[in-house]
Amino acid sequence: MTPRTAPGTDAPGTDAPDTDAEPGAVPEAGAVPPASGALVQVDGLTVDFPVGGGTVRAVDGLSFRLEAGGALGIVGESGSGKSTVAQALLGLHRGTGARLGGTVRVDGTDVGAASVRELRALRGATAAMVFQDPLSSLDPYLAVGAQIAEVQRAHDPRLSRRAARRRAVAVLDRVGVPDAARRARSRPHEFSGGQRQRVLIAMALACAPRVIVADEPTTALDVTVQAQILDLLHEVRTETGTGLLLVSHDLGVVAGSVDDMLVMRHGRVVERGPVARVLGAPAEPYTRELLAAVPRVETPRRRPPDLRKRAGAGTGGTRADGPLLEAVGVRREFGRGRDRTVAVDDVSLTVAAGETLGVVGESGSGKTTLGRMLVRLLAPTRGTVRYDGRALTGVRGDVQMVFQDPVSSLNPRRSVGESVADPLRAAGTLTDAEVTRRVRELLERVGLDPDAYHRYPHEFSGGQRQRVGIARALAPEPRLIVCDEPVSALDVTTQAQILELLARLQGELGLALVLIAHDLAVVRQVSDRVAVMRRGVVVEEGPVDTVYDAPRDPYTRALLAAVPVLDPVEAAARRAARRGATAEHAPG
Amino acid sequence: MNALLSGARFTAKRLVGAALVLLVLSVALYSLFYLLPGDPARLACGERCDPSQVAQVRERLGLDEPVHAQYAHFLQGLFTGRDYSAGTSVRHCAAPCLGLSHQNDQPVSTLIVEGFPATLSLAVGAMTLCLLLGVGTGLLSALRRGGITERVLTVLTLAGTGTPVFLLGLLLLMVVCAYLRWLPFPSYVPLAEDPEQWAWNMLLPWLTLGLFESAKYARLTRASTLEVLAEDHIRTFRAYGVGERAVVARHALRGALPPVIALGALDLGTMLGGAMITESLFGLPGLGRLLIGSVRDVDLPVVVGVVLVIGTAVVVANAVADVLHALADRRVLPS
Structure with a gap:
């Protein structure tokens, strides 16, 4: 599709000015009469x-x-x-x-x-x-108050330092920074992300x-x-x-x-x-x-319901009825002594063969730590992860991972083919020619040109790089892939393509997926079941439509209510509802 | 209040760390006595000693004791002083006792105290000059990036890094003292005696060491300023109409200087232990010259003493730089 300039066919009442014209036809700077108002x-x-x-x-x-x-x-x-x-x-x-x-x-x-x-x-x-x-x-x-005061004094040099500080406290108070007089003396790193954005506003x-x-x-x-x-x-x-x-x-x-x-x-x-x-x-x-391409949080998943049955039938060797992957009371701590933090606390989950488990949560909820424990990149401090009934003690080919950032999770100095070949070589069962053939197959399977083998990551777009990451995860023929924010770095159209690819692969190969994401809509579109995490704990878990349409936990409800909607009228209604809800709480 | 507390805890931690490093250093240095070939007692006594004299010296210096006992005495001498006795003669070595020089039987601490003023004069003056020059040119070439100023400064600093300090000193001596005759050949005058003469005589050593060291500060300042200027918060203040001068002075420099301060502390520490080449070149009676002389004469107590002083200066200067850095950037403090 060729890009187009703003057409003159706009609906009436738009803000398109009459001077809107093709580039080149626009007069030089200064020749345009100042528009009134x-x-x-x-x-x-x-x-x-x-x-x-x-x-x-x-x-x-x-x-x-x-x-x-x-x-x-x-x-x-x-x-x-x-x-x-x-x-x-x-x-x-x-x-x-x-x-x-x-x-x-x-x-x-x-x-x-x-x-x-x-x-x-x-x-x-x-x-x-x-x-x-x-x-x-x-x-x-510098303290945030001083930074705001500096901006004011740059525009009004007569303003005294003290008056500027006072005004800085006033605007901080205005944007809802609690205890503004004291917080004005804090430095940016002492604020949460949201509070920092309030400071910038x-x-x-x-x-x-x-x-x-x-x-x-x-x-x-x-x-x-x-x-x-x-x-x-x-x-x-x-x-x-x-x-x-x-x-x-x-x-x-x-x-x-x-x-x-x-x-x-x-x-x-x-x-x-x-x-x-x-x-x-x-x-x-x-x-x-x-x-x-925008995933909708309110629309149920579009997925043929028979897929899972087919997937389960296609893979032999699964123990009857038992879950494929099971986390039992896993806990993970970081740091020691006073610096100790608990990233994941007593989480138990199961993933059946061929199904998709979504894990949603905000930053710091422990979802990535959980994902890494599921593939055993991290050892749990307590609890066990069982694969096919046996405790996982190390990384294995059956359980693979796709990472969030396709730029930094591929070695920039190795061709993508080599990156995909790494797990095959590590297994050591194939000859060089077989490895090459298999890599070309994998690249084709994820929708890349097999001749891309010898190209390097920087030659690919973000979406293509994520396809390489998926091909690499597929190489050891896993039965479960943990995808940690696989699409959060991508534009919506690319995002939709990658999600489609994952769904197709799941159908073809009978894979089980664990999809970790902060985006509730993405999770709804691809998951069978969903677990909602907050501060290291799963607060709610269940079939995806049940959790989204009838959330039991107040946190899940708050999350769902905060998702931006595409309908401006609905957005305004939700905003009013939020204002009513937060009237009794301090903003934060 | 909380910040103050964590600041105090941070400072205390750094100082304890510094003390531990010094302890390790002293053990390493003390091992020098035993790792070096030759009998320390014979070294102490001199070439012409007969065995009975050597035995006497061994007893007097306590070299007949086991190693750990000797080290304990050494440490004890540092804090309380110690007596060296052989037969009837007793030699007292006062509180920070680092032993006695083999050469002239003087306490090492006395020798160090005598050499320190010249070294301190050189270090402080040269460091000041070096920071002014280095940070100034570094900043200028960062701000005039791509211009002719930057290119000229780059060539000059490259030349500065590439010129050995003895060559630079000799050139300065030749041009300023011999050829132009603007200054007499320098000879050290203590500050307490005649401040004006002190300054005139120190000028060339300051220039030599300062110019030489400033080149790397120029490069470091330039690199770290350019890095900070590319950061988002610089863009923020530009986008809010804050003038370029204020952006550089208030925001860019604050971010660019910590690595410069860290390097400065390290260098100042080293210089306080004596800039050997510069001191020798200009005949300054400082620690550097003392160290060279003692190494030549295998005067082990003096070597150990001077190196311990250098170590102390470096470690303390580093701890101070860490605390300064934490004051400028509170993120360093554990919350």
């Missing part, structure tokens, strides 16, 4: 990055406007140019070697033509940015900007914390009338937080319009494709 006006923006000898066009003729107090979402997959647009609004490309074309006006300032002084006045005071990773985005050495609010540019503000956060942060942004917007430009890869995040949205692909706008219209009745095939 628009807080942000972008016309024919192009951004080229120098790469090697040539350039790569990250943004290609983008135009949009955002009215004062409005909220616009920009969504797209990785490489679509959405973050580049956000940075261009603040002129952050200056001095980086990137070449910009077209005009960007923010509150009357022409960002491309502005002097360094004008640009500095704009940044923070008129347009404030909220970054993705709140830990690395704050200075680790406090910094954004410090100079009362006219627009907040939030670039993936919740991507690094757990789903319940994500909901709180999005609620906060919404609250800030309704109370202060600040405009919001929200950049995200997550359609659900955008659905509940903005009025209008742009769908970007390859640096161009594919579709734009009010959120309800774009998500409810997408006009463009690409938007439909994106929407179709």
